[in-house]
Structures are given as structure tokens and as C-alpha cells.
Amino acid sequence: MTAAPTAHSLTADVPWNGDFVARELGVRLHSDPAAAVAVAELVGLALRRNPKRAHLLVSTVLAKHIPAEPALVMAAGALLGAFVAAELEAALGGGTGAHNVGLHRGLSAAAAQLSTVLHSTVGQRGKALAALTAQLEQLSSQAPEAIVIGYAETATGLGRLVANALGAFYIHSTRHATPGVEPSAGFQEGHSHATSHAMVPTSPQWLDGDGPVVLVDDEFSTGSTVINTIRELHALVPHSLYVVAALIDLRSAADKARFEALAAELDCRIKVTALGTGHIELGSDILGRAAELIAELPPVEAGTVAAGRLSFVELSAAQAAPIRSDRFGNAAPPDQTTIAAIARQVAAHLQTTACQGPVAVVGCEENMFLPLAVSHALEALLPGTQVLFSTTTRSPIVPVDTPGYAVNGALSFASHDLSHDGPGIRFAYNLNGSHQRPGTIVVFPEPGTPRNAVVHSSVSQLPSLGAAMATAARDAVVVLLPADIPSPCSTTAPRQESSAS
Structure with a gap:
């Protein structure tokens, strides 16, 4: 299977979202005849802002860069x-x-x-x-x-x-x-x-x-x-x-x-x-050609959109069990009782404050599974409302607001979490751009994040997480959850320790 400009249209009306990069940079994706799923069904293509690699494979099923069910x-x-x-x-x-x-x-x-x-x-x-x-x-x-x-x-x-x-x-x-x-x-x-x-x-x-x-x-x-x-x-x-x-x-x-x-x-x-x-086949001098292409691209217009409301759902340990991150190792995920409790609180807040759909639930960087599970539970609690899920990322990607390209819009904001390389810039993709403004964004920072970390920027000249999300929807709702943070003495616990459930 070859990534020709029209060969990968997944529907009659929608071109494959790798067409632009395939055409401009000579990138070709090929699926093995025995592949369970065709590669072009699973990914599109975008341009990286990275001197080491020009292209980015953008998954259609991962919900990292493209919101998905x-x-x-x-x-x-x-x-x-x-x-x-x-x-x-x-x-x-x-x-x-x-x-x-x-x-x-x-x-x-x-x-x-x-x-x-x-x-x-x-x-x-x-x-x-x-x-x-x-x-x-x-x-x-x-x-x-x-x-x-x-x-x-x-x-x-x-x-x-x-x-x-x-x-x-x-x-x-x-x-x-x-x-x-x-x-x-x-x-x-x-x-x-x-x-x-x-x-x-x-x-x-x-x-x-x-x-x-x-x-x-x-x-x-x-x-x-x-x-x-x-x-x-x-x-x-x-x-x-x-x-x-x-x-x-x-x-x-x-x-x-x-x-x-x-x-x-x-x-x-x-x-x-x-x-x-x-x-994958890469065109000749792809790094140089990509740099030239990026320099020639017109800037994506952000438009003059008034910022939406910013509100919070802040749960105590009495309302939802503290969340233990999988980075520390867990024998099981958060249990369904915890997920359901969080989803009910979020749904009640959206209904009480008259938030509108569609709803985009956004996890933050490594915090992916819990907000995904909550978004799945929200679908049953918000019948008739479309719920999609994606997450923020460190990856710097060039947005191009055109059909046949995987990343049509980008939000940039300051990090809210503690990382070894210090505060920095973070991104969320495909929440803005043509026909992509959700009614409500529900964002899940890392559990344990204090409110001031998402309303005050840690990096000058960058908006905070909350402020950036409010520019992309009528309502931005930040969900703050308690964290089960390991203490130094817990490093002696056995491998099959319980999860935060």
C-alpha cells in the first residue's frame, strides 16, 4: 500500500491525513500484505519541529494528538x-x-x-x-x-x-x-x-x-x-x-x-x-526540505475568539480515592468505583453549570489512562453528547490547517508539573483549527496538582494550562484529583502492591 495523495482516503469525502506530508516531502508508507490493519488506517503524518527527524507518525487510535472516541x-x-x-x-x-x-x-x-x-x-x-x-x-x-x-x-x-x-x-x-x-x-x-x-x-x-x-x-x-x-x-x-x-x-x-x-x-x-x-520511504534530503517547507508555510490563524469560562472540579480524598501513578508500578488500574465517582462529579458539574457539547476530555502528558476511563464513563452519563479524548504532549508539531494533514490546530502553554528538565512549553493539538472548537474541554492535570499551578504560568510569555484551554472552548473545566504519593519508606513494598483504588 503506497501513500499516494488519494490512495488512502478512508471515506469517500475525507482524504488520508498524511497526504500533505507525503506529497510535499516524498514520504511513502507501505503495509505488509499480511498486516492485521493497514498502516495508513492507523496513522497520519505531520511535520516535527525537531532537527533529528522531519516527520511524525500521528496515530488515529492513540488519542495523543488526534481526539478520538x-x-x-x-x-x-x-x-x-x-x-x-x-x-x-x-x-x-x-x-x-x-x-x-x-x-x-x-x-x-x-x-x-x-x-x-x-x-x-x-x-x-x-x-x-x-x-x-x-x-x-x-x-x-x-x-x-x-x-x-x-x-x-x-x-x-x-x-x-x-x-x-x-x-x-x-x-x-x-x-x-x-x-x-x-x-x-x-x-x-x-x-x-x-x-x-x-x-x-x-x-x-x-x-x-x-x-x-x-x-x-x-x-x-x-x-x-x-x-x-x-x-x-x-x-x-x-x-x-x-x-x-x-x-x-x-x-x-x-x-x-x-x-x-x-x-x-x-x-x-x-x-x-x-x-x-x-x-516507510523517506524522500531525499528530507530534513532540509522539511525546514524549507516549514519556513514557507503561512502561520495558522488563531482568530479572535473570546476566552471561555474557567471552572474547577476539585475532589478530596473522601470523594475519590487518591490516585497512584503507574510510573511507580501498579498491579491493577484504579478501580471502577473510583472512576465512576470522578465521572459522576464531573457530569454533575457540567450539567449544573450548563456546559455545552461536544465535550473534549484532555489528559496531561503521562496522565492518560485515568482521564480516558473517566471519559468513557462520561459517555453514559451525558447521553446525546459527543465525548472525545486526547492528551497534552511535549512534542513540538507544526500545525497546518488543511485537509490531508494530521494536526490542524495547536495550543501552547506552560507546564504545570515537576520534571527533571524544569518548567517548559507543552502542547495540545486539534482542539482548535477549522471546525474543531469543542463546547467544553475537561482537562485532567497530574493528580496532586494544586489549583495555582494551572492558573499561573510557570514560564514567562506562555499562558497557563487553564488559560490556554479556555481559549479553545466555551467552557474549560479543570479536574483536580488527590494523589497517592509514595514516601521513601514505601520503596521496600513488595512488587504486587495495590493500586490507588
Whole structure:
């Protein structure tokens, strides 16, 4: 499958949102014939503000840069979890021949249904998503002995969804400062805008045991970050099996050979699974051509839109259980009682203050899963109101307000959280731009964030998180939740410690 300007239109009226970059920079995406889901269905393309890499693969199912239906995000994560479970079963010798055939058919059918969902327009996917969710419930397979690791910041929510599908312990890497909890490992992501990752489990036994280690990211272009991670983890506690999972895998043959060489060197097995597999072709001198293209682009007009109302939903520990971040390691996600309690409080606030739809729920950076789960619960509490979900990011992306491009609008604002590199600029995409102004934005800062951190900017010349969100909707509602913050003494707790539930 080739990314020609009209070849990837997912509907009759909407072009593929990678057309612009494909045309201007000569980027071509190809899906393997055996790919479960076509790569171009899973991603579009945008331009990075990054001297190391010109293009950005923008997921249609991750809800990092493109707001998506909560059920779609959860289904894509659950499907990837089912792919991982099948890979574990095959690697560990489980299942009969008939069972394996049935499992393969089930995975293929669910992947085909995901394609059906992606070929329908946002707002018209309800029945197709319900059918996909029902199929995924038949594919559930537990692997509680596994350790699932997600990558900050993009895949923290995706990793949690995979861990949920497996019933496994979960932890994600972080770029946040964690006073009182020292990192136990760290690795580098070479092409990123922020390269350093740290692992900050509160349990020194988090990596113990001989179960498989599952590494989850949104996409693999070269796999270098994964190689760095496996080396680091294997030096701490060797494991015999690593399963690497992503929404898309675009590694070259040479990059795949590096994985095989690493497995031989470490005397372990490394298995890779992804919903979409293929490769990417980059045009000649793509960095130089991208810089020229960006310089020539007209600025995206912000327009003269009056700021909307800014309000708060601030919950105490008596109203909602304190949230323990997955960066510290959790055996389970926040329970449904906690999620439902938060959703009820938010829904009541929206109704009392006469907030209008559509509603965009926005998580902040690494805080992805909890607001996703709340947004899913809000759909039932706000019947007839469209609810979409996305998150803020550190990634600097060039917005281009044109069809066939993945990022049509951008908000910039100051960080509100504590990170090793200090205060800085953060972004939210596709909340403004043509036809993208929601009625209400409900934003979830990191649990434990005080009110003044989201109303006062930490960086001169930048608006605060709250002020920026208020420019993009009639109403901006900031949800402040209590945090379960580990103390230094909690680092002696066992690996299977409870989550904040």
C-alpha cells in the first residue's frame, strides 16, 4: 500500500491525513500484505519541529494528538493486548492446535472490525465500536506473571490497556521528577525531543521473577529505544522472554536483524507484535526540505475568539480515592468505583453549570489512562453528547490547517508539573483549527496538582494550562484529583502492591 495523495482516503469525502506530508516531502508508507490493519488506517503524518527527524507518525487510535472516541482508544489497546497474549501463548507453548486456529481467526476478525470502524466517520461509529468491543471480550487472555512496561509519554495509556488485557503488573517510564523515589533504571530515546527516560518503581522486587517482560510503545521506526531498554533491564535482572508490542512496526530488515543479534547476544528470546506492519520511504534530503517547507508555510490563524469560562472540579480524598501513578508500578488500574465517582462529579458539574457539547476530555502528558476511563464513563452519563479524548504532549508539531494533514490546530502553554528538565512549553493539538472548537474541554492535570499551578504560568510569555484551554472552548473545566504519593519508606513494598483504588 503506497501513500499516494488519494490512495488512502478512508471515506469517500475525507482524504488520508498524511497526504500533505507525503506529497510535499516524498514520504511513502507501505503495509505488509499480511498486516492485521493497514498502516495508513492507523496513522497520519505531520511535520516535527525537531532537527533529528522531519516527520511524525500521528496515530488515529492513540488519542495523543488526534481526539478520538474513548471506546476506540480502549479497543485498540485491548486488541494489542490480545495480540501480545497470543504471542506469549505461542512462545510459552500453550494452547492446542484447534485453540490456536480459533484464536488466530478471532484476532483477524477483530482487526478487520477495527478497520471497519476507522473507515467510518467520527460520530457515526457507535454500532461498529460496540461490535468490536464484543469481539474483544471473547479474546481476553490473562498472563498475570508478565511485567508490562509502557513508554513515556506517548504510550503510558496504551501500556496500561495492554496490562489490563493481560491482568499483569504495569509500570511506565517517566520524565517526571519523583522526590523520595530514586530511579532504578534509565534509557535513551535518540530521536525524541526529550530523550531521557527513568524507571521509578517503589518496589525493589518489581523486576524479579522469571515471567515475560512486555514492552509497549505506540510505534517502532528503528527499534533503537527498545534495544536500549532491553539491555538496561537485562543487566538488572535477566529474563528469558521479551515481547515488544506497538500499534505499528516500520522497522527495516536491518533493524529487525539488530533485534535477532541482541537476542543471541543476551541468550534470550525477543518477539515482536503489532497491529500494523510495513515500512516507510523517506524522500531525499528530507530534513532540509522539511525546514524549507516549514519556513514557507503561512502561520495558522488563531482568530479572535473570546476566552471561555474557567471552572474547577476539585475532589478530596473522601470523594475519590487518591490516585497512584503507574510510573511507580501498579498491579491493577484504579478501580471502577473510583472512576465512576470522578465521572459522576464531573457530569454533575457540567450539567449544573450548563456546559455545552461536544465535550473534549484532555489528559496531561503521562496522565492518560485515568482521564480516558473517566471519559468513557462520561459517555453514559451525558447521553446525546459527543465525548472525545486526547492528551497534552511535549512534542513540538507544526500545525497546518488543511485537509490531508494530521494536526490542524495547536495550543501552547506552560507546564504545570515537576520534571527533571524544569518548567517548559507543552502542547495540545486539534482542539482548535477549522471546525474543531469543542463546547467544553475537561482537562485532567497530574493528580496532586494544586489549583495555582494551572492558573499561573510557570514560564514567562506562555499562558497557563487553564488559560490556554479556555481559549479553545466555551467552557474549560479543570479536574483536580488527590494523589497517592509514595514516601521513601514505601520503596521496600513488595512488587504486587495495590493500586490507588
